[in-house]
Structure formats: structure tokens, C-alpha cells
Amino acid sequence: MKKYSDLEFLALSKGKKFLYKLASFFASIPRGVANLFLAIGRFFKKLGIGIGKEFAEIVTTFTRGDWKTKLSYPVMGFGSIARGQVLRGLLFLLFEAVFFVYMFVPIGSKTGAQWLSLLPTLGKVGPHMEYNAVLDTHYPVYGDNSFKILLYGVLTLFFIVAFIYTWRLNVKQNKISEDILRSGKKLKSSGDDLRSLVDEQFYKTLLALPLLGIVVFTVMPIVFMILVAFTNYDGAHNGYSNSLFTWVGMENFKTMFSWDVGGVNYAATFGEVLSWTLIWAFFATFTNYFLGIFVAMMINKKGNHLKKMWRTILILTIAIPQFISLLYVSRMFSINGLVNGALQSLHLTTAPIDFWGTPKLARIMVIIINIWIGIPYLMLIATGILMNIPADLYESSRIDGANPWQQFTKITLPYMLFITGPYLLTSFTGNMNNFNVIYLLTGGGPTNPAASGTAGTVGYTDLLITWLFKITTGSETKYYLASVVGILVFVVVAIISLIVYSLLPSVKNEEDFQ
Amino acid sequence: MNERVEKRSMGLKASRALSNTIIYILLIIMSVIWLIPFVCIVLQSFRVESTWQVGYVIPQQWGFDNYIKLWETNFPKWYLNTFIIALVVAVVQTIIVLCMSYTLSRFRFKMRAGLMRFMLILGMFPGMLAMIILYRVLDDLGMTGNNSLPGLILVYVASSGMGYYVSKGFFDTIPKSLDEAARVDGATRAQVLNKIILPLAKPIVIYTILTAFMGPWGDFVFARYVSQLKPLGMNVAVGLQSWLATDTMTFNNYTLFCAGGVIVALPVAILFMCLQRYYVEGVTGGAVKG
Numbered sequence: 105m106k107k108y109s110d111l112e113f114l115a116l117s118k119g120k121k122f123l124y125k126l127a128s129f130f131a132s133i134p135r136g137v138a139n140l141f142l143a144i145g146r147f148f149k150k151l152g153i154g155i156g157k158e159f160a161e162i163v164t165t166f167t168r169g170d171w172k173t174k175l176s177y178p179v180m181g182f183g184s185i186a187r188g189q190v191l192r193g194l195l196f197l198l199f200e201a202v203f204f205v206y207m208f209v210p211i212g213s214k215t216g217a218q219w220l221s222l223l224p225t226l227g228k229v230g231p232h233m234e235y236n237a238v239l240d241t242h243y244p245v246y247g248d249n250s251f252k253i254l255l256y257g258v259l260t261l262f263f264i265v266a267f268i269y270t271w272r273l274n275v276k277q278n279k280i281s282e283d284i285l286r287s288g289k290k291l292k293s294s295g296d297d298l299r300s301l302v303d304e305q306f307y308k309t310l311l312a313l314p315l316l317g318i319v320v321f322t323v324m325p326i327v328f329m330i331l332v333a334f335t336n337y338d339g340a341h342n343g344y345s346n347s348l349f350t351w352v353g354m355e356n357f358k359t360m361f362s363w364d365v366g367g368v369n370y371a372a373t374f375g376e377v378l379s380w381t382l383i384w385a386f387f388a389t390f391t392n393y394f395l396g397i398f399v400a401m402m403i404n405k406k407g408n409h410l411k412k413m414w415r416t417i418l419i420l421t422i423a424i425p426q427f428i429s430l431l432y433v434s435r436m437f438s439i440n441g442l443v444n445g446a447l448q449s450l451h452l453t454t455a456p457i458d459f460w461g462t463p464k465l466a467r468i469m470v471i472i473i474n475i476w477i478g479i480p481y482l483m484l485i486a487t488g489i490l491m492n493i494p495a496d497l498y499e500s501s502r503i504d505g506a507n508p509w510q511q512f513t514k515i516t517l518p519y520m521l522f523i524t525g526p527y528l529l530t531s532f533t534g535n536m537n538n539f540n541v542i543y544l545l546t547g548g549g550p551t552n553p554a555a556s557g558t559a560g561t562v563g564y565t566d567l568l569i570t571w572l573f574k575i576t577t578g579s580e581t582k583y584y585l586a587s588v589v590g591i592l593v594f595v596v597v598a599i600i601s602l603i604v605y606s607l608l609p610s611v612k613n614e615e616d617f618q
Numbered sequence: 619m620n621e622r623v624e625k626r627s628m629g630l631k632a633s634r635a636l637s638n639t640i641i642y643i644l645l646i647i648m649s650v651i652w653l654i655p656f657v658c659i660v661l662q663s664f665r666v667e668s669t670w671q672v673g674y675v676i677p678q679q680w681g682f683d684n685y686i687k688l689w690e691t692n693f694p695k696w697y698l699n700t701f702i703i704a705l706v707v708a709v710v711q712t713i714i715v716l717c718m719s720y721t722l723s724r725f726r727f728k729m730r731a732g733l734m735r736f737m738l739i740l741g742m743f744p745g746m747l748a749m750i751i752l753y754r755v756l757d758d759l760g761m762t763g764n765n766s767l768p769g770l771i772l773v774y775v776a777s778s779g780m781g782y783y784v785s786k787g788f789f790d791t792i793p794k795s796l797d798e799a800a801r802v803d804g805a806t807r808a809q810v811l812n813k814i815i816l817p818l819a820k821p822i823v824i825y826t827i828l829t830a831f832m833g834p835w836g837d838f839v840f841a842r843y844v845s846q847l848k849p850l851g852m853n854v855a856v857g858l859q860s861w862l863a864t865d866t867m868t869f870n871n872y873t874l875f876c877a878g879g880v881i882v883a884l885p886v887a888i889l890f891m892c893l894q895r896y897y898v899e900g901v902t903g904g905a906v907k908g
Contacts, residue, residue: 251754299806306807307725310717314779317714321776322740325748332750399648402641407634410645416891417649420656423890425836427855428879431862432659435671435872442658445673476652481901488902537744539839544859569744573839576750583750590747597742 122607129606158272165279173278180271183278187285191294196274203267207260216260223257226250226335230348250343250350254335258328262319332587333357339581356584360592368557374589376555378596380467381567384542385535387471388478389528395475396482397520400490401512403483415487418480426477430544433473434460461550463564470565474541485527486520493519529604533597537569548574559585568593663876671872684877692849693878696857699767700835700882703853706771708831711778715826716819719782720811723789724797737780745777749843756844766844766851773840774833784900788822789815791903825900828893835886854882 108116108124116124166174176183181196207216214222222228229247236243281291292300301309333356341349360370403414421429436442437459444456460466497515506514521528542548548566555562559582560574568589575586658675663684665677688694722734752773756762761769792815800810816823834841838855845851847860858878861871890897 255751255755302808303806306811307721307727309808310721314714314718317776318737318740318779321752321773322745322748322780325751326740326743328751329747402645405638405641407638408641408645414645414649417652419891419894420887421652422897423887423894424656424883425832425855425886427836427838427859428659428883429655431859431875432879433655435862436655436658438671440671440673442673442675448673484898484901488898533742539746540836544838569746572744572746576746577842586750587747590744594743598739601742 125607129603161279162272162275165275169278169282173282176274176278180274183281184274187281187291189281189291189294189297191297192277196270196277199267199270203263206263214256216256216263219253219256220260220264222248222253223260224351226253226350227343227348231345246344248348250335250337250341250348252343254331254343255328258324258331262324329587329590332583333591335584337583338585339583352584356588360585360588369554370558373552373555373558373562374592376552377562377566377568377571378592380565381536381596384467384471384565384567385532385538388474388535388538388541389532391471391475392478392482393524393528393531396479397486397490397516399479400483400486401516404487404490415483418483421477421480426540427544429477430473430541433476434545437469460546463550463552466546466550466565470542470545473545474538477541485524489520489523490516525604529601532604533600536567536597537593538567539569539573542567543570543573568596659876659879662873663880665873665876669870669873684873685881687874688877688881691874692852692857693854693881695850696852696854697881699770699851700853700855702767703770703774704831704834707774707834708827710771710775711830711833712823712826714775714778715782715785715830716816716823718779719784719786720789720815722782723786724794724815741780746839748777749773749840753843762844762851763846763848764850766841766846766848769844770834770841770853773844774837778830784903785819785822785826787903788819788900792818821896821899822903824893824896828890828897829900832886832890835882854878858882 113121113124166177172183172186175186179197180200181193184190184193184196186193205211209215210218227248227250231244231246233242234245235241284291334351334353335349336352336355337343337349341347343349359365360374363369363371399418402408403411408414438444439456439458439461443459444453447453448456457465459469493516498511501511501515542565546563546565548561548563548570550565551561551563552566559580560571560578562571562574566574572586572589572593575582575589661675661677664680664682665672666679666681666683667677669684722730753762756769756772759769761767761772796814796818797810800814801807805813834853836855837853838859841853841856842859845853845856847856852860858875861875861878864871
């Protein structure tokens with residue numbers, strides 16, 4: 105590939121610039137991969153050095169420290185309490201107490217340590233029948249619960265990491281306090297600590313609740329579900345009442361990418377669903393984008409006196425909860441719906457058109473109806489941006505003899521694209537995961553006969569996300585496959601984001617705004 | 619000379635008038651397309667002669683039968699569920715989002731950049747994935763099925779810190795010098811937030827409350843998971859969908875769905891229309907600043 109200097113690059117035409125960037129992006133992939141591995145190497149080297157340093161500091165703090173510091177090693181927070189920072193010390197101590205109680209005192213059925221010890225096998229004793237000699241009957245006995253073992257095992261791991269971090273903090277605290285006292289200054293009192301939580305350290309107070317929610321309700325479930333992809337957890341192995349589930353390694357990924365698993369072709373189904381997901385996301389994003397700009401320009405044109413009315417009519421689709429309009433429109437286009445009724449009474453068609461039963465037509469229809477849903481949003485966004493384009497740009501271009509089309513392609517569109525670049529990306533990935541529009545309109549249908557036998561009833565308009573939903577709610581709930589699909593969605597979204605970010609004209613510096 | 623200018627401007631005027639006419643026609647066609655479904659749903663909700671789907675719009679017999687029948691179904695319960703959820707979510711989610719966005723906009727702490735990158739990556743996982751396990755956990759706590767109300771609130775609220783982008787963008791536009799001036803005068807960070815930033819951030823606060831309130835009315839996935847289609851635990855979206863899904867078998871829920879849809883849409887749409895100024899501000903600002 106020919107390399108251009110900066111000056112040569114600037115002289116290229118728009119299209120060539122883009123192609124050049126695209127080409128140089130793909131040309132840079134090998135180097136990027138190499139760099140990635142180097143970075144991973146550097147990361148581990150740094151990590152090793154870091155851990156070594158930490159250990160060295162832990163040891164020197166211990167040997168050089170006084171008895172208060174030394175006692176803090178087993179009894180967290182002791183040094184802080186002894187030096188008068190009661191609040192800090194008590195918090196450390198409390199955390200330690202909670203940790204050890206969780207680890208070694210059985211709350212519910214098992215201790216934290218026991219959950220952890222079962223994690224490698226996900227349970228040994230499954231449900232089985234036992235014989236009761238007195239009644240002469242067999243009755244079911246339930247053993248381990250794989251689901252809970254995995255859940256509490258992960259929780260325990262999180263807890264252990266948190267404990268190590270807090271313990272290290274406790275050691276560091278002692279060293280800092282000693283240094284301060286040695287230099288003859290005073291330590292902060294508990295009151296000072298509390299006061300700083302609404303002042304310098306106000307961010308800790310503000311972030312505590314939101315981050316707790318994110319860790320418990322997003323991070324942990326995602327870690328859990330990633331792990332599920334490596335197990336055989338499904339409706340028939342629910343981990344407790346019918347059968348335990350266990351680790352199966354990469355088996356599920358192999359299934360997803362193989363052409364023949366007991367006569368079922370998962371790879372083809374996945375390819376089909378993925379390609380439709382990408383096609384859908386592309387059309388859903390760009391049809392809305394350009395038509396939205398077009399509508400915004402029409403509404404905001406000089407001499408249009410009913411601006412407010414047009415806008416209000418369009419905004420109505422945003423105001424009314426989407427599920428109502430989607431479900432209703434989906435019914436309008438059904439075989440005995442309003443549209444077919446109207447077409448027939450106007451004698452335009454003789455037989456009803458099966459909008460949702462024909463693969464190609466169904467796909468076109470969801471894109472068209474999505475335009476109906478999406479234009480109002482884009483109209484609002486585009487209106488806001490169009491107002492910000494300096495009017496003298498249009499004025500001077502008109503004097504230079506530019507026609508409206510040239511004004512649009514040379515001024516409006518570049519400006520819009522430049523500003524809404526990041527928005528386009530999020531809207532593309534958002535559309536890839538646009539569950540509501542697809543599921544409420546078609547339910548993923550019409551069913552794809554080629555995909556029969558795979559988990560869930562895969563249809564022609566199914567996106568990866570609706571497929572995932574169907575896998576987990578259908579008659580056979582193959583959670584492990586759902587989580588494989590979820591991981592693949594992540595991979596696809598991450599790759600697209602990476603490509604687009606490297607092609608975007610400018611990465612905005614957030615400090616510029618302030 | 620004068621005449622020529624006049625002629626040109628006449629031509630300009632004529633072409634402008636022509637283009638305006640075309641635009642008016644296009645906009646009228648669009649408005650009709652955009653309004654038709656809503657007009658139809660209202661008209662069909664008043665249909666008395668039949669309760670299933672038909673190919674005509676205007677009822678042969680008008681009446682409030684469907685609205686009265688709604689009271690005998692589980693619809694009032696669904697409505698109440700959704701309303702309570704929306705109210706609680708509007709309050710709690712707004713607090714969480716504002717905490718998060720204000721912090722990320724104003725404080726420069728050690729983990730800040732890492733935290734934001736981490737949340738960006740976290741956001742690339744489909745949220746539905748987490749739902750599978752959350753359902754089992756909520757089920758153990760007895761917050762699913764018919765008692766799905768607390769479970770749903772927890773699910774909506776818990777991860778709302780991830781949606782901080784729009785309001786962070788707004789906070790970024792409030793000059794930092796305001797904070798600094800107040801700090802010099804001896805205000806703590808908490809006082810700066812309460813007394814200076816929040817009053818200035820009224821539009822984004824209203825935007826956040828509005829979107830948080832409207833979210834639960836339209837949510838389908840999570841409500842479907844947590845309620846497991848149990849009659850008393852559904853929200854309006856899942857409930858009305860279940861009517862339509864069974865309509866092809868029983869043929870008696872279609873007009874009921876229309877009436878329910880109107881009842882749901884009316885207050886939400888009115889609220890939205892009243893506050894649309896703030897919504898527009900939030901959407902445009904959010905898109906521009908990413």
C-alpha cells in the first residue's frame with residue numbers, strides 16, 4: 105500500500121481519504137495485534153514488578169513499624185484505633201470480622217470456604233432416590249445446588265479480592281500514619297474523616313451507591329454468565345432438582361461453530377442471524393439518520409410557518425410508549441388487519457398480503473416501520489445541530505453559486521457527520537440490540553426451517569438478542585448457549601466500536617468543554 | 619436594471635413558493651402516516667359490535683364497553699404495578715444518575731478514567747444476559763411471579779449508574795469557575811452541589827426524571843422475565859402483549875387491547891408533551907456531546 109505524507113493526504117478527495125483510512129486501518133491490524141501482545145507482555149511485567157514492590161513494602165513496614173503497626177497485620181485497624189483514628193480503625197476491624205464470619209461460619213447451608221471448595225466441580229452429590237425402610241418407599245433427596253455453588257463461589261472470589269485489597273490498605277494506612285507522626289504533625293481525627301466525605305472526598309460518598317448497584321447487578325451477573333458459557337447449565341441440568349451441571353470447557357463454543365452437531369447446523373444459523381443483525385443495524389441506523397436530517401431540514405426551512413405543529417405530530421410517536429405503537433402497527437399489517445382490509449376494499453389486491461409470513465417482506469417491513477419509529481428522534485437531534493451551523497456558511501456559498509444540493513453535501517452533511525460520529529456508533533450498536541422493535545413487531549418470525557433443531561425457534565427477522573431471549577424462555581432453556589450468544593454479541597459490538605473509533609475524524613478531548 | 623432585479627426576485631419567489639408547496643404536501647402526507655395508527659387505535663377502542671380484529675376502522679356501533687370491561691380484568695392491577703414502579707424508579711434512578719454524572723464531570727480522582735472505560739466495556743454486554751441469573755436470585759428472594767414489584771424496581775434501579783452520559787455532558791457545560799468561586803468562599807463540595815449546581819441543572823434533572831419515569835411503561839423484556847407471565851405480577855407492556863398473543867386463539871382481546879393502550883398512552887403522552895422542551899434539550903445535547 106502506498107503511504108501518503110500529511111500534505112499529500114490533505115490533497116486527496118473525500119472518498120479517497122476515507123478509502124485510504126480504511127486501507128491503513130486494515131494494514132495496521134497485524135501491527136496492532138503485535139502491539140497488543142507486547143502490551144500484554146508489558147502489563148504482566150509491570151504487574152510482576154508491582155507485586156514485588158508491594159511485598160517489599162509490606163515487609164519493610166512490618167520490620168520498621170512499631171508494635172501498633174505489627175499488631176495491625178493480624179488485627180486490621182488496630183494501629184488506627186491505637187493512634188486515635190477510631191472510626192477508620194473500627195471500619196477496618198468490622199470488615200475483617202464480616203469477612204471471617206462469611207468464610208468460616210455457616211450461614212444458611214455452607215460457609216464461604218465450602219462454596220469455594222466446591223467451585224471446581226460445581227457439586228458432587230446430585231438429586232437421587234433414597235430408600236426408607238419404615239415406609240418401604242423411595243423418596244427423593246436433594247444434594248448440592250450447582251447454581252448456588254457457582255453464584256456463591258464467584259461472590260466468595262470477589263470477597264477475597266476485596267479483603268486482600270482492604271488488608272493492603274490497612275497496612276498502607278499504618279505506614280502513612282507513622283510517617284506523619286514521625287514528622288511531628290497531627291493525624292486527622294474521625295470528625296475530620298467524616299467531614300472530608302462531604303468535601304474533598306465527596307466523590308466517594310456520591311459513587312458508593314451507584315457503584316454498589318453496578319457491581320452487584322451488572323458486573324457479578326456478567327461474570328457469572330460468562331462462566332455459564334463453559335458449563336452445561338440448561339433446563340434439564342438446573343443444578344438442583346433434576347440434575348447438577350458441571351464444567352464442560354470450550355464445548356459450547358465448539359457447538360456454536362460446528363456444521364454438524366447431531367444433524368443440527370449451529371454455525372449456519374449463527375451466521376444467518378449475525379448477518380441479518382448487521383444488515384438490520386446498518387439500514388435501521390442510516391435510513392433513520394438521513395431521512396431524519398431530511399425531515400428536519402424540511403420542517404426548519406425558511407417560510408415554513410407551521411414548524412411547531414409538524415414537530416408535535418412527529419413527537420407523538422416518542423410520547424406514546426413504544427410497545428403500544430409497535431404491537432398495534434404489527435397488527436395493522438397482519439393478514440386480517442387494517443392495511444389488508446383497506447387494500448382489498450379499494451380493490452388494489454385480491455388476496456391479503458402476508459406481510460409477516462414472507463421472509464423478505466417481513467425484513468423490509470421491520471426496517472420501514474423502524475423508520476416510522478426512529479425519524480422523530482433524529483428529527484429532534486438534527487434540528488438542534490442544524491441550528492448551530494453558522495448561517496454565513498450558507499450565505500457565502502450561495503453567493504458563490506452553490507445550489508441547495510451542493511450546500512447539503514458540502515456543508516450540512518459533513519458538519520452533521522462530524523458532530524454525530526459517536527452518536528452514529530452508539531445508535532448502530534443500539535440497533536444491533538434493538539429487542540423491542542423486532543420482538544414486538546414480528547416475534548422474530550417467520551420461522552426459518554433451515555434453523556430447526558437449534559435452540560429457540562429461529563426466524564428470519566431474529567436478531568442475536570432476540571435469539572438469546574428465545575433460547576432462555578423457550579421450551580428447552582439452554583442457558584449455556586444463551587450465554588455463548590451473549591458473549592459473541594459483546595465481541596461483535598467491541599470489534600465494530602474499535603474499527604469505528606479508529607476511523608472517526610476526531611477523538612474529542614473532554615476537557616475542551618469546560 | 620431595476621426591472622431585472624425585480625424579475626429575478628420574482629423568479630426566486632416563485633421557485634421558493636413551489637418548493638414550499640412541495641414541502642407542505644410532503645409534510646402533510648407524513649403527518650397522516652404518523653397519525654393514522656393512533657387515530658385507528660382510538661377509533662377501534664370504541665367498537666362494540668365485535669371484539670376481534672377486523673379490516674375496517676370506523677365502528678358500526680360506538681360505546682364505552684371496552685373501557686368498562688377493562689375493569690373486570692387484571693388491567694387495573696397491571697396499571698397500578700407500572701405506575702408504582704415508574705414513580706419509585708423516577709426518584710431513585712434520578713438520584714443515582716445525578717450522583718454518578720456529577721462526580722464524573724467534576725472530580726478528578728485516580729480511578730476515574732479507568733472507571734469510565736470499564737463502564738463503556740460493560741455496556742457492550744447485552745443487559746439481557748444478566749437477567750437470566752438475576753431472575754434466579756430474585757426468585758430465591760420471592761420477588762418474582764405475582765410479587766414481581768420489588769424485584770422489577772431493583773432491576774431497573776440497580777444498574778442505572780451506567781446511563782450517566784447525557785447528564786454528564788450537561789454538567790460539563792456548567793463552568794467550573796462557579797464551583798471554584800464558591801469553594802474559595804468556604805463552601806464544601808456537598809454545598810456546591812446542592813446550592814449552585816443543582817439549581818442550574820434543572821433542565822437535565824427534569825429530563826432524567828422524565829426518561830426514568832417513562833422507561834418502566836415501555837419495558838417489555840425485564841418485566842417479562844421477572845413476572846413470568848403471572849397474572850398479578852405483570853406490567854402494562856407484558857400484560858397487553860399477552861392479550862394480543864392469545865387473541866388469535868380466543869378472538870376477544872383485540873378491542874380490549876386498544877382500550878388499554880389508549881388508557882396507558884394518554885397520561886404518559888400528556889406528561890411528555892408538557893415537558894417536551896426538556897426532553898428535546900436532553901436528547902440534542904446528549905447526541906452532540908456523545
